[in-house]
Amino acid sequence: MASIHDVAKKAGVAKSTVSKVLNGYRMVSDETKEKVEKAVKELGYIPNSYAVSLSKKEFRRIGLIVDIRHNRQFVDEIGMQYLTGAFEQSKVCQMETVTYFTSQFDEMPADEVAAYLRAQQINGLIIFDLSIENLNFYQIVKDQLFYTVLVDSPIANQKTSSVSIDHRKAQYDVAKRTLQENIYIQKILYIAGGKSGYITNLRLKGINELQKEMKFELTVTYGDFDEYTARSIVFEYAEDIDIIICASDLMAIGAVNALKEMDIFRPVCGFDGIALMGYTKILMNTVRQDFKGKSIRAFDEMKRLMEGQSGRHVEIPYEICKIDYMDIIKKYSQK
């Protein structure tokens, strides 16, 4: 590998001059600038990123924290969208990215986790779907030990931003739309996510709001974002209710499959807009989220925080729609 020393020798200047040219200082004559640039090109010189960081004492390394427990159950699509968005955007933002799974830190107290990450030169964290059970990361966010962007957790402080759709309103919207498509609805079964999760509570608020407005009879259960659990709930409750609102597509899929087996029909709606929904061949309302877009946006926020600006809540748009099998496979086929 060519070093800055080699470039300097080849161009017949001092190392520092090369450095100045590369970092865009303007007090450099056009002549030396050309010489240096020529040498750089001929040697195929690229600065050693470790040496740069060490010298500047500045690290732009982002830890991607992914909670695999929430990403289990076949929602690999969501995880993959998050990751591809993150990897691509990290290049754009000139940041390095290291991926961690929360399970790795399960038994560690917050300060130990922080020390571990610091040793890896991490100075920024992007946390996807922070669960309330992850006390250590919650503490890290609270203590502002790193610049942090939370995806889908409504926390913000000086060094922390959040990126999310309006879960409350989205749940309200998709449920309302589904109710309006089906008249004579009196009894509603709501299958929420995990007990006492940030998102779960927000979505629950949306449903409660709608209930106040439209005065239906509401039964709330917790499906833990799990297809099998949702399925069991449907077997238990479906006979006595008119419609099923699910807090995730996966649970909606479990629900419609249970209904099929019971050989009864109930309108169902979901949340997330994943492709798997198309494979049920049943058109259900859902909330389409741009997961990749959230990830990209998270990096923009990180950049902002690192520039010294204060954290904030960032809301991104969503869309109520139905997922159709043919649309899905055509879309993937095109590119």
Added chain:
Amino acid sequence: MASIHDVAKKAGVAKSTVSKVLNGYRMVSDETKEKVEKAVKELGYIPNSYAVSLSKKEFRRIGLIVDIRHNRQFVDEIGMQYLTGAFEQSKVCQMETVTYFTSQFDEMPADEVAAYLRAQQINGLIIFDLSIENLNFYQIVKDQLFYTVLVDSPIANQKTSSVSIDHRKAQYDVAKRTLQENIYIQKILYIAGGKSGYITNLRLKGINELQKEMKFELTVTYGDFDEYTARSIVFEYAEDIDIIICASDLMAIGAVNALKEMDIFRPVCGFDGIALMGYTKILMNTVRQDFKGKSIRAFDEMKRLMEGQSGRHVEIPYEICKIDYMDIIKKYSQK
């Protein structure tokens, strides 16, 4: 962050002594050793990995090369298995991991790609599903510019290992099993993957072998690993054939959905063993691959290469099975 300097001061010794203790030199008295270890603990000192690498001129950084074009079409499950396996094992092997998508390098010649990766301190590459079109990476492998482990591409040399199942035999096995379950089979439709892909050709060999042995009439088409394309092929050919062998589960799913719409039945089998197959509610034979296991194994091979051993072909086992919806959702529900 505490540095080695701080530790030395606290322990009342020289920096170099601290370094020796930390790196397990034995010419250190137990007394100083204890002093140093105490200081390390009290300060929560962890070495700066950048400085270590810079000083040692030794980098253990692995580039994960993922071809997103092959990972399109809803096989996020496979990509996620690859990545989770890689991230977890990289921790175990004490290696750092950076993920790249081939699309990023599409227009770059091999030497430029190599220079880019070198500048990022990358000295090992794990490439998933290297496509024949990726000429630059193919060149890199051939020129042995990095230690490389190829997952599912049958290339090996001094600095290159491959990790893969026996695609030829697996295709032979799954097709044979399916034929045996259905008597009176004369005409077979084989939907292969992408034209002139490594894997495609190997699997094709398996089918040709079986054809020689069992003397059926064989029609070979190319579905490009695409669900929609496979669907179209089935519409065109299905009436005139007895059975459909697909080189991927995704194409098999496209095939059975097309058959449903045509309202005819033909036995179908797939390849990969992805969960999505369960959602068709049709039991088909397929080849279950342990994608995560392949990824983990790839890291072990990388370690071997870095220790100076020569590259080789590593074969990992597979299993012929059927994917059942209830098994899938129960499995994800348990943990």
Added chain:
DNA sequence: TTGTACGCGTTATCAA
């Protein structure tokens, strides 16, 4: 406008 010299945190060499 250019070059010298030092510091970043660590390892390695060699003299003490």
Added chain:
DNA sequence: TTGATAACGCGTACAA
């Protein structure tokens, strides 16, 4: 057995 000192590759005051 220990400690001073020179690298590693780069950025940056400060002097020329």
